[in-house]
Amino acid sequence: VQLVESGGSLVQPGGSLRLSCATSGFTFSSYGMSWVRQAPGKGLEWVSRINAGRSATTYYADFAKGRFTISRDNAKNTLYLQMNRLTTEDTAVYYCAIGANIYGAMCESVQDGYGGRYFLACFRQGTQVTVSS
Numbered sequence: 001v002q003l004v005e006s007g008g009s010l011v012q013p014g015g016s017l018r019l020s021c022a023t024s025g026f027t028f029s030s031y032g033m034s035w036v037r038q039a040p041g042k043g044l045e046w047v048s049r050i051n052a053g054r055s056a057t058t059y060y061a062d063f064a065k066g067r068f069t070i071s072r073d074n075a076k077n078t079l080y081l082q083m084n085r086l087t088t089e090d091t092a093v094y095y096c097a098i099g100a101n102i103y104g105a106m107c108e109s110v111q112d113g114y115g116g117r118y119f120l121a122c123f124r125q126g127t128q129v130t131v132s133s
Contacts (some may be wrong), residue, residue: 001025001102001121005095008127015086019127021079021096029074032099034118035081037129044120046112047094050082059114061073063089076122086131093126 007019019035034045048070049059058070070083079096097118098106106119 001098001105003096003098003121004119005125005127008094008129010130010132011086012133013079013087013131015131016082016084017086017129019081019083019094019129023077023079023096026102028072028077029084031102032116032118033070033072033079034097034099034110034112034116035070035079035094036097036118036120037090037094038126039089039092040091044095044108044110045092046110046118049099049112049116049118050079052099058086059112059116061113083129086129088131090129091131094130095120095126 002024004022032051034049037047038043038044047064047076050070051057067085071080097120101119107122109117109119
């Protein structure tokens, strides 16, 4: 299982970024996916979730509602997070996570606010988002 995040960078407050998570090693279209972040000195924090299937229902943490949009491209096995109106509090490393412990090979997990649990890769790179003027 591979999850490769990209798209993070330094951006000014009020700016936008689009994060990507390229996946391989599992049937991407069959699983719900999430974005999770970790700010400096803090624990993992769930950001957003998108279900599998045609409905691809989406859910957001309160801080992300109205600013972030999660999406997926099953043909490309890729997850996205469009982030608008960024603030300094969005500074964090962003990770993608899977809605199952694939092959028992995943490590840490986080709960979303809707009864779901999402698993992160044991060796994860993430993508750094820094919001600063």
